[in-house]
C-alpha cells in the first residue's frame with residue numbers, strides 16, 4: 079500500500095500535468111500537507127440510493143485513501159440549505175478539489191510575508207497550505223460554522239500550524255486583523271462585500287467566486303484601487319457552494335402554473351435545448367432577469383417522452399419551448415418578463431460580440447455599485463449585479 083507521501087506526490091504530479099499547479103513553492107505545500115488528516119470522513123451519494131453516505135477510513139479504507147488524494151471535491155458536512163423556499167438538507171461544507179485550490183492559490187500571486195484572509199475555513203486544509211507557505215502569523219481564516227472552525231483548529235495544531243482562526247460571518251470580513259494583501263473566498267457570493275475591499279491594501283487582490291444564483295457565475299480576481307475593486311473573470315470553472323447568510327438566501331419562489339391558454343405564442347429561430355449549459359450566456363440572462371431561473375423538461379402526454387423545455391423565474395414569468403416539424407421552436411411565454419425573448423436578445427448580443435468567454439468579462443465593485451463589463455471597465459456593455 080502507498081504511504082500518504084506517495085499519494086501526495088501522485089496528486090502533485092496529476093495537478094502539474096493538468097496545468098493546475100506549477101510553482102515549486104505550492105508544489106512543496108501539496109507534498110508536505112497531508113490532506114487525509116483534514117478529511118477523515120466525507121459524504122457521498124450512491125447511484126440508486128437515497129441520502130448521503132459517510133465514507134470513512136475505518137469502513138471503506140481503500141476508497142477513502144484513493145479519493146482523498148484524488149483531484150476531487152469531498153463533502154464534509156451536511157446541513158440545512160435553502161431549497162425552493164423549503165428547508166432541505168444538503169452539503170454545507172466540503173474540501174474543495176485540490177486542483178481548484180492550487181489554481182486559486184497561484185492566481186492569488188502570493189509572495190512571502192504577505193497577509194492572507196481566507197473566507198471559508200472548512201476542513202482547514204487550504205489554511206494549512208497557506209500557513210505552510212506564509213507562516214502562521216500571516217494567515218487568517220474564518221468560517222460561519224463554529225464546529226468546523228474548532229475541528230480545523232485542532233487538526234492544524236496537530237500538524238503544528240497555528241494560523242488565526244475565527245468563527246464569524248464572512249460577509250463582514252475580519253476587520254480586527256486587517257489590512258490583508260490577499261483575500262480568498264472559498265464560498266460563492268452573489269455580490270462582493272464592500273468590507274472586503276476596505277480590508278485589502280491598495281494593490282492587493284481579492285479572489286472570489288461570484289455566483290448570482292446557484293452555479294451561475296465564476297471566479298473573478300479583483301485588484302484594490304483607491305476607491306474600487308476591479309478585475310477580470312477567470313477562464314476556468316469553479317463551483318463553490320453559496321455563502322450561508324440569511325440575506326443571501328435565494329428562493330426560486332412559487333413555481334408558476336404554466337397554462338398555455340394564457341400565454342403569448344410565437345415561433346423562435348433560436349434553438350438552444352439546454353441554455354443553462356452555456357455558462358456565459360446563462361450568466362448574462364441572469365444579469366438581465368435578476369433572480370434565480372429554474373429550468374427543466376415537461377413530459378409529452380402522448381409519447382411519454384420529453385415534451386417541452388421550460389424556464390421560470392421567481393417573479394412568475396415562464397416560457398415553454400417545443401420543436402416544430404420544420405425545426406423551428408414553438409414558444410409559449412407569460413408573466414411580467416418574456417423569458418425566451420430576453421434570452422433571444424441576450425444570445426444575439428453574445429453572438430454579435432463574438433461569443434466572448436469568461437475572460438473577456440470583468441467586474442468593478444465600489445462602495446455603492448457593482449457591475450459586470452465586457453472587455454474593459456469603461457465599456458458601454460455593462461450589467462449591474464443584482465442587489
Ligand SMILES: C[S@@+](CC[C@H](N)C(=O)[O-])C[C@H]1O[C@@H](n2cnc3c(N)ncnc32)[C@H](O)[C@@H]1O
Pocket residue numbers: 170171172173174197198199200201202203204205220221222223226246247248249264265318319320321322323
Ligand atoms: C468549500 S468550503 C471551504 C473549504 C475550505 N477552504 C477547505 O480547505 O476545506 C466552503 C465553506 O464556506 C463556509 N461558509 C459558508 N457561508 C459562510 C459565511 N457566511 N461566512 C463564512 N464562511 C462561510 C462553509 O461553512 C464552508 O465551510
